[in-house]
Amino acid sequence: xxxxxxxxxxxxxxxxxxxxxxxxxxxxxxxxxxxxxxxxxxxxxxxxxxxxxxxxxxxxxxxxxxxxxxxxxxxxxxxxxxxxxxxxxxxxxxxxxxxxxxxxxxxxxxxxxxxxxxxxxxxxxxxxxxxxxxxxxxxxxxxxxxxxxxxxxxxxxxxxxxxxxxxxxxxxxxxxxxxxxxxxxxxxxxxxxxxxxxxxxxxxxxxxxxxxxxxxxxxxxxxxxxxxxxxxxxxxxxxxxxxxxxxxxxxxxxxxxxxxxxxxxxxxxxxxxxxxxxxxxxxxxxxxxxxxxxxxxxxxxxxxxxxxxxxxxxxxxxxxxxxxxxxxxxxxxxxxxxxxxxxxxxxxxxxxxxxxxxxxxxxxxxxxxxxxxxxxxxxxxxxxxxxxxxxxxxxxxxxxxxxxxxxxxxxxxxxxxxxxxxxxxxxxxxxxxxxxxxxxxxxxxxxxxxx
Ligand SMILES: *Cc1c(COP(=O)(O)O)cnc(C)c1O
Numbered sequence: 001x002x003x004x005x006x007x008x009x010x011x012x013x014x015x016x017x018x019x020x021x022x023x024x025x026x027x028x029x030x031x032x033x034x035x036x037x038x039x040x041x042x043x044x045x046x047x048x049x050x051x052x053x054x055x056x057x058x059x060x061x062x063x064x065x066x067x068x069x070x071x072x073x074x075x076x077x078x079x080x081x082x083x084x085x086x087x088x089x090x091x092x093x094x095x096x097x098x099x100x101x102x103x104x105x106x107x108x109x110x111x112x113x114x115x116x117x118x119x120x121x122x123x124x125x126x127x128x129x130x131x132x133x134x135x136x137x138x139x140x141x142x143x144x145x146x147x148x149x150x151x152x153x154x155x156x157x158x159x160x161x162x163x164x165x166x167x168x169x170x171x172x173x174x175x176x177x178x179x180x181x182x183x184x185x186x187x188x189x190x191x192x193x194x195x196x197x198x199x200x201x202x203x204x205x206x207x208x209x210x211x212x213x214x215x216x217x218x219x220x221x222x223x224x225x226x227x228x229x230x231x232x233x234x235x236x237x238x239x240x241x242x243x244x245x246x247x248x249x250x251x252x253x254x255x256x257x258x259x260x261x262x263x264x265x266x267x268x269x270x271x272x273x274x275x276x277x278x279x280x281x282x283x284x285x286x287x288x289x290x291x292x293x294x295x296x297x298x299x300x301x302x303x304x305x306x307x308x309x310x311x312x313x314x315x316x317x318x319x320x321x322x323x324x325x326x327x328x329x330x331x332x333x334x335x336x337x338x339x340x341x342x343x344x345x346x347x348x349x350x351x352x353x354x355x356x357x358x359x360x361x362x363x364x365x366x367x368x369x370x371x372x373x374x375x376x377x378x379x380x381x382x383x384x385x386x387x388x389x390x391x392x393x394x395x396x397x398x399x400x401x402x403x404x405x406x407x408x409x410x411x412x413x414x415x416x417x418x419x420x421x422x423x424x425x426x427x428x429x430x431x432x433x434x435x436x437x438x439x440x441x442x443x444x445x446x447x448x449x450x451x
Contacts, residue, residue, distance in 0.1 A: 003047055010055045018067040018427075022404030029060035068425055068432035069406035074226065074253050074282050074382070076356075076424035082286040085339030089332040096130075096332045097322040109334025110319055115341050116292065119349070120258045120278075121271055127298030129305065129324030130333035133291040134252035135179040137277030140293035140325060142183055142218065143304035144275055145246040148297055149216035152244045158303060162188045171195045171212070172220045173205030173232060180220050180250050189218075201414070202230035202377055207237050214243035221247060223267055224254020227413050227420060228375075229360075229382030231257070235269025247273040252291075253424065256283040257380060259346070260353045266379060275301075283353065283381075285426045286336040293324075356381045356423040359433050363421050366437040372444070375413050383421040384413050385440075388450040393417040399443040406436035 001009075035057055064070055066077040078086075094102035096109065113128040129140050146168065150157045153166050170184060172194050181191040197209045203225040210219065219240070221232040231254055238247050249255075249270055255278040257263040258270070270276065274297065280290040295301040306323045322328050344352065357380055364378045367385050375384040387393040397410045397419050411420045419440075423433075 001048075003051070006048055006051060010051065010059075014055075014059055015066060018064060021064060021067070023064045023067055023070050023407040024401055024404055025061045025063065026404075032057050033061050063407070065425075066427075068428040069436050070425065071421045071423060071436070072407050072409045074422040074424050076283055076285040077427055078287045079285045079340050079343060079426050081343030082284075082336040082340040086287045086336040089335040092332070094332045095329050096334070097328045097330060098320055099318050102332060105332035105334060106319065106321060108338040109321055109332070112334045112338040112341060113292070113294075116278075116337070117294065119341075119346070120255055120267075120276070120294075121264075122276060122294055123271065123296050125298060126294045126296050127301040127324055128292055128294045129301060130321070130337070131291050131293060131325050131327075132289040133281060134250070134277050134279040135183060135291070136326065137252075137279070137291040137293040138180050138248070138250055139183040139186060140301065140305060141248050141275035141277050141295055142180075142187055142189070142220075143326075144293075144295045144297065144300040145218045145248055146187055146189065147304040148274075148300040149218060149244050149246050151300075151303075153216055166216055169195060169213075169215055169217045170220065171197060171210060171217065173197050173203070173222060174199045175203035175205075175222065175225055175227075176220060177222065177226055177250055177252070202379075203228050203414075204230050205232045205237065207233050207240060210237065210240045212240050212242040212245055217242060217245040219245060219247045221249045221273065222254070223249050223251035223257070223270060224380065225382075226252070227382065227384055227411050227418075228377070229254070229380035230376070231266045231379070233269070234267070234273055238269060238272040246275070248275045248277070249273045250277050252277065252279045253282040254380070256349075256353050260350050260357075262354060263357060263380065280333075280337045280340070283356075283424050284337065284340050284349075285352070285424075286340050290333045290337060292337075352426050353381075356425070356428065359423045359428055360421065362433050363423065363437065366433075367440065370441045370444070375416055375418050381423045383423075384411070384418040385421070386416055386418050387444055387447070390417040392447060392450050393419065396440075396444050396447050399447060400440055403439050403443060405439035406432075408440075 094105045096102050096105040099106040131137050146157050155165050170189050174196050185191040197205050221234050221237050223231045257266045275295040277293050280286045281288045360381045360383050363383045364374045373386045375386050387396040408419050408421050
């Protein structure tokens with residue numbers, strides 16, 4: 001058999017297991033991974049044998065992200081067109097650093113980037129870069145912010161570094177995602193010198209508490225709290241801008257609310273910000289890894305990410321992908337994004353977002369009908385449910401995970417232990433929701449109540 005037919009057969013078998021296989025692997029499947037931990041043999045072996053081994057031992061130890069009943073970490077499965085496009089681009093093995101290395105990758109990245117700006121209602125001339133995920137999208141956008149606010153006071157951050165530079169005030173909400181803090185630390189802006197603004201019961205930054213001067217300032221807002229799904233009021237935050245303020249929005253999954261007529265009120269005013277970070281591997285359901293950074297000031301992202309000062313202004317009109325991202329050589333991330341959007345169309349994308357939000361409502365209703373407390377206002381696709389004290393909540397979550405029908409993780413929401421349900425997969429069906437709800441309620445009832 002041709003190796004690719006062998007692969008296709010295995011891929012089909014794997015995906016066919018999504019209905020009846022466990023969502024999280026059994027302990028015994030995980031412990032079989034040890035069989036791969038041999039010393040490297042001296043001789044070459046047949047590639048088919050390598051695939052055999054990978055499928056036999058690797059596949060049973062996967063988390064079934066591709067099933068309709070995985071609700072962990074806001075990660076959705078892969079749309080068929082996106083998965084196919086990713087495989088195609090792997091077959092092509094394109095290097096997407098420069099246009100001359102892959103005209104097709106450059107063209108599709110450019111098209112997909114402009115489609116996204118249009119779908120999100122962001123300024124059409126914004127710059128963008130396709131990176132590994134939302135963390136690197138935050139990094140790229142905040143590097144652009146650092147460049148711009150220092151440039152405005154006559155300091156060249158890329159050339160001169162930060163030693164002796166004018167201070168940048170960085171303002172975040174108390175519910176800032178840890179990835180923003182990580183990027184601030186990587187950018188030399190320091191995760192401990194941030195100014196932290198209090199939040200309300202849903203985790204939204206209280207805009208009236210923001211104090212901005214005319215000094216260089218970066219405000220990091222958030223659209224889509226990773227627990228509650230809540231949105232900062234970006235319009236009100238932008239009103240607070242001083243003479244030299246850059247507003248960045250971490251919108252890993254929340255930005256997708258912009259494509260839905262019933263949800264886009266949540267992102268009112270986001271187009272007034274200066275930069276935005278989002279993930280395609282979350283709600284657009286493209287395979288990992290794919291995030292996108294956007295910045296209104298195309299030159300700022302370019303200046304922060306270009307390899308040399310000489311290349312400060314693009315000399316020709318061809319967009320060179322490496323001038324907008326931290327990496328040079330990298331995979332063709334625009335291709336699965338293009339394919340996902342092309343296959344869904346605007347209506348299909350809106351239906352995906354709306355369907356997942358409706359399913360989140362079903363979870364919330366089913367669980368509260370069973371007497372449980374929902375801790376958040378379910379405005380999007382996130383549901384936080386409380387099973388009692390920390391011990392009982394952990395116990396119920398563990399039993400739900402062990403049963404293997406669905407998978408949800410635990411979290412702590414404003415001091416209360418909770419289970420988080422994130423519905424963000426194209427293939428979650430009505431039946432998946434009902435089966436998962438039954439499992440959750442069954443396991444909850446099987447745990448002794450709090451004393
Ligand atoms: C998921 C998430 C991130 C991190 O995204 P990665 O793609 O894992 O890098 C950052 N911020 C928010 C709000 C998120 O939901």
